[in-house]
Amino acid sequence: MRPPRFWAAGADHSVARALGPLGAVYGALTARRMDRPGLRAGCPVLCLGNFTLGGAGKTPAAIAVAALLVELGRCPAFLSRGYGGRLAGPIRVDPNHHGAADVGDEPLLLARHAPTIVSRDRPAGAAQCRALGADVIVMDDGLQNPTLTKDLAWAVVDGGAGIGNGRPFPAGPLRAPLGRQWPHVAGLILVGDGAPGASVAESAERRGLPVHRARLVPDKIELAGRRFLAFAGIGRPEKFFATLRETAAVIVAERPFADHHPYGETELAALVAEADRLGAELVTTEKDAVRLPAAFAARVSVLRVRLVPNDPQALYGQIRQALSDSKAARFP
Structure with missing residues (x-):
């Protein structure tokens, strides 16, 4: 879905006010669910989730955390619900065999970096991660899912x-009132700048929670001066368009779609025709690229990004402490 305008920071819209009572019920139910105790996975579980619906950079953050774990000598595996995929799992993601319609788009990206299990039953998925030899599980999303105990959970904002x-x-x-979600996180990963995110960071710091500021850095591919029709179906397409501008690419048209949008043949053909008419190339995100048919993907450039923490040592420190605490809890 594409977020309605009245969801935006600072908005005070009559529709939001009218939906307030329904939101109060939904938020209370979600918060109550979050408070339920979960099962232990048998190894540390690190979760990267959202306070809100929609994307915030969880998948690049999960990939960055897994890379830090490898540097620490650990063997991480990713655990994902597989949003948008038809397979309930638990199943190991094979990018050579599975498509986005099978396991979702994000697990296909994760599987390029570490073993990845898709499972709607998170404890069953955790057991499968352990069977693969993982000694740490990195959950991409799942902050509001209580079935698995998290040793460390960050909210990505x-x-x-x-x-x-x-x-x-x-x-x-919001998936639940913010005040009810704070007790379930041990820190914040703030991706990019902006007053809305800074306000959340201030709230975290008042609670004594660490705030790990980070940025999305595009791969070093030569885009400067090239003309592009840019399209994206992610949580905030405008963030992709802004990152693309930082490469000095010339964007002649922007076409935003809903997060996880399943591209149809007709609209893809229309994008090709429009790009040809404008004398431009097509460019999209890595997450969108895995949802494209192979024949169409050959026409599209892909801007890959990676999450870079401003202070990697602070993130290292919190991970080390969580791993140490988890071991102490299991072996008193």
Whole structure:
């Protein structure tokens, strides 16, 4: 879905106010569910989730955390629900065999970096991760899912969006009232700049929680001066368009789609025709690229990004402490 305008930070819209009572019920139910105890996985579980619906940079953050774990000598595996995929799992993602319709788009990206299990039953998925030899599980999303105990959970927040208007769904983007979610996280990963995200960071710091500021850095591919029709179906397409501009690419048209949008043949053909008419190339995100048919993908450039923490040592430190605490808890 594409977030409605009244979800935006600072918005005070009559529709949001009218939906407020429904949001209060939804948020209370989600918060109550989050409070339930979960099962232990038998190894540390690190979770990267959202306070809100929609994307904030969880997948690049999960990949960055897994890379730090490898540097620490650990063997991480990713665990994902596989949003948008038809397979319930638990199943190991094979990019050579599975498509986005099978396992979702994000697991296909994760599987390029470490073994990845898709499972709607998180404890069953954790057991499968352990069977693969993982000694740490990195959950991409799942902050509001209580079935698995997390040893360390971060909320990933988009600096430009923050928590939107601060209301629970459907009145706003929050999955539960913010005050009820804070006790479930041990820190914040703030991706990019912006007043909305800075406000959330201040709230975290007042609670004594670490805030790990980070940025998305595009791969070093030569785009400067090239003309592009840019399209993206992610949580905030405008963030992709802004990152693309930083490469000095010339964007002649922007075409945003809903997050996880399943591209149809007709609209893809229309994008090709429009790009040809404008004398431009097509460019999209890595996440969108895995949802494209192979024949069409050959026409599209892909801008890959990676998450770079401003202070990697601070993130290292929190991970080391969580791993140490987890070991102490299991072996008193």
